[in-house]
Amino acid sequence: MSSIIHGAGAATALSTFNPVDSKKLVSPSRTNLSVRSQRYIVAGSDASKKKKSFGSGLRVGHSQKLIANAAVATKEADTSASTGHELLLFEALQEGLEEEMDRDANVCVMGEDVGHYGGSYKVTKGLADKFGDLRVLDTPICENAFTGMGIGAAMTGLRPVIEGMNMGFLLLAFNQISNNCGMLHYTSGGQFTIPVVIRGPGGVGRQLGAEHSQRLESYFQSIPGIQMVACSTPYNAKGLMKAAIRSENPVILFEHVLLYNLKEKIPDEEYICNLEEAEMVRPGEHITILTYSRMRYHVMQAAKTLVNKGYDPEVIDIRSLKPFDLHTIGNSVKKTHRVLIVEECMRTGGIGASLTAAINENFHDYLDAPVVCLSSQDVPTPYAGTLEEWTVVQPAQIVTAVEQLCQ
C-alpha cells in the first residue's frame, strides 16, 4: 500500500455492533438539505440593498428565478436534462463569473495573465474584451501585493475575484490572507467587510513538479474569518463561484488542475450552490465515504467496483472545507456507522485530519469502526509520473479500505 491508511486497527475485524435504533435513523439527507437551504435564503432576506458591501447578509433580491440547490447528484438526478446546456468545468466557472459580472458592476477580476491572455486555465477567457481592462486586471507578479490590492478594493466597495495562477503561489499571499482578509472584519468591529473570492487551481496534476502540486487547503484551514469551498463538477463549480461572489465573507474557492475539462450538462436557468453544504453523490447504506475535488472521481470509480462486489457505499462530496457540513456528514454517519475519508492532502494536518477529529468528537457513539483516512504521503510531489501516481490515493486502495472497514 502506498498511501497511508489513517487509524489504527483498520485491519482487525470489527467486534462491536451497535444495535440500530430506528428512531435514530433520520430521513435521507436530501430533505434536510433543502430545509437548510431555505434557511440560507431567509438569512439574507433582510440584507441591506446598498451598493457598498458594508452591510452584512446576502443580497438575494436581484436574481429572478433563483433555484437554491439542495443535493443534486451529477447526471442521474438532473430533472431538467432536456433543457440544459453542456459545457466543460472551466467554461462553467467562466459562465458563473460572467453572469456575476453582468449582474453587479462591482465584481472585478485581478490576477496574472487574466486579461487578454484569458487566464492560464482559460477561466477568464473573453472577459477582458467584454468588460474592459479595468474590470479584468492584469497584475505584475506579486501575489501578496495583488491579494492586498483586492482586499483594499473590497473594503472600498468592489467585489474582487482574485486569481492565483496556481494555489501554491498563494503561499506568498498568506500574510494578506491571514492578517487582513481573515481579520479585518473582526478587528474593525464589523465596520469593513471584505467580500473577496480567492480562487485558483491546486492539487496534484500531471507532472507539474513539487511546487505546482500543492494542497493549500491544509494551510489555510485554520485562518479564522475565511470560508473554503472546493468544486468538483461543472454544476457545482458554477454554483459555488456565484455563491462565493455574492457572499459577504472572504471565500477561497479551490479548483483542481485536472478537473477543468470535465464535461456536464447544467441547467440554463440561474442557480447557486450553498457554500456550507455537502453534496450527496451516491446514497448508500454500508459505509460513508467523504471526499472532495478530484478524489471524488477516484471514489466513484472505486464505488463501481464495490457495487459489483456487493457493497453499498454512500459517497458524499463535502464541498465545504471550512466549515464542514457536519449536519449532512452526521446524518450519514448515523446511518452507516463507518467512515472512510479520501483526500489528496498530505497525512499531516490536512483536511482529512481535521475531519477525522471532528467526526470522532461529534459522532463517536455512532461509529462501529475507527474513522479511516486515506491521504497522500508527507512528501513533496515527485516529478516522475509513476511516482506521482503513487502519492495520490488510487481506486484500488479505496476498495481495499472499504472491504477492510466493512468486515
Add this chain to the structure above:
Amino acid sequence: NTSKLKQEPLSTHHHPCSCRSSSIFHLAKKSVFSQIGKTKKMTLRLRSSSWKSNLLKILRHNHGFGSASHAARHLRQKPPHEPTLRVSQNPISRFCNTMSEKLSSIGEHEDANTQVMDFPGGKVAFTPEIQFISESSKERVPCYRVLDDNGQLITNSQFVQVSEEVAVKIYSNMVTLQIMDNIFYEAQRQGRLSFYATAIGEEAINIASAAALSPEDVIFPQYREPGVLLWRGFTLQEFANQCFGNKSDYGKGRQMPVHYGSNKLNYFTVSATIATQIPNAVGAAYSLKMDRKDACAVTYFGDGGTSEGDFHAAMNFAAVMEAPVLFICRNNGWAISTPTSDQFRSDGIVVKGRAYGIRSIRVDGNDALAMYSAVHSAREMAIKEHRPILIEALTYRVGHHSTSDDSTRYRSADEIEWWNKARNPLSRFRTWIESNGWWSDEEESDLRSRVKKEMLEALRVAEKTEKPNLKDMFSDVYDVPPSNLREQERLVRQTIKSHPQDYPSDVPL
C-alpha cells in the same frame, strides 16, 4: 503658485523615420484623426513623417501612456458609466498595435552610428563607454520646505495659501494631538491603559497632510497617524473608547490601543502588520478609479516599512495600474531601534520612486506649510492624471516606539531633546501664524487647558464604560456566526457558569 512646481519633462522619442507611410496608415489616418478630432477638439499638425510621433505624444499627454501598445489596451476599456471619450475602439487599437510594430522596425533602417536598441518601453541609445550608474548621486535630493527653522517664511518660497481659519485649525489640531498623546502615554505609565504609541514629533505630518485631503480620500494608516482621524472629526472620547476597548469602541474592544478605524471617516482600521496596508491602498485607488470618484487613496508608512516587500510591489503596481494613490513615508529615522543607516543604503525613500516610475518629492515633515502644499499638489496630480505620487517626509520620532520601548537604550537623550526643541513642528508653525496675527499666547493657554480638561474627562468616562459583551468575541468573524462558532460560544459560557470566579467582572455576559 503650485502650477510652477518643477517637474521633469516626459521623455519623448525622437527618431528620424525613413519609412514613409504605408497604405494601411493612409487608410487608418483619416478615420482615426477625425474620431480624435471630434472628441478632443484638437488640431493636429500633420507633418509627413512625424505625425506618428505626434499621435504618440497626444496619447501620452492625454492618457499618460508610456507606449503605443499600452495605449491600445486602455482605449479598449469600457467605463461602467457613460464614457467621456467616445473613441472607436477597434480601428485605433489595431492602428496602434500596427504602429508600434512599425516603429520598432524603424531602427533597422539606421546606419551604424545612430543605432538604437528598440526595446519594450522605448528606444535605448547605446554607449561605447563602460559606465556604471553610481550607487548614489553626488548630492542628496533636496528637501522642500517653506518655513525655516525659526518659523519664518523663506523668501521666494512656493506654497499653497492657507486661510486663517484653516491655519488655526491645523495648529489647534497639532496641539490637541500632542496633548492627547502625552496624556494617553502617562495613563499607560500609570497602569490605566495597557499600551500606547505616540506620534510626538510628527504632528505636522499627521495634521497638515490630513488638512490637504478631502473627506472622500480613503486613508490606509500604519499606526502613527491618529492625527488624520483627529482632523476628520474623531473625538477625544472616541479615541479613548478604543484605547480602553469599551463597548462604545467601534472596534468592539477587539484590538489593542491605537488600532483605530472608522468607515464613516474613511479611515481604514489599523492592521498591526507592517506595510500590508500599502497594497490595500493601491486596491482602493483602483476601486476609486473604476468608480471615477474625485478622490484618491492615501497610505502612510515609516522608513522601516519601506523594506517590506509589500511596499515595493505596491509601488510597482500603482505605477502600472496608474492608480490615484499617495504614498506618504514618514521617514522618522528609527524603526524601533534600527536606524535608517541599517534599514537601507539609498538616499532615503524618495529616490525609490523613480525606480518604479513614480513622481516623488522630499519634504520637511516638520514644516506644516510645506507638508500641506506638497500633499495638496500631489493629490491634484494623482486624481487628475491618474498617477501615484511618493512623498518622503523627513521628521524625527521624538517619542519611544511605543510604551514597550525605552529608546534611550539605543539613542542619546541629547539627540531626542534637540529634535524636540530645535526642530519642533508646533513651535515653527506657531511662530508663523502668530506673525500673521492669527494666534496669541492667550489663545494658546486657553486651548491647552481646554484640551487637557477634555482629555481627562474622556479618559475618566472611557475607563468607567463597561466592556463589550462576550458575544462580541464571536460575532463579525463572519457575517453570520456559523454553527461551529455558536457551539464554541456555548462551551465558553458553560465554562464560565461552572467557574464564575475566574471570569472578569467587568465584561458583561
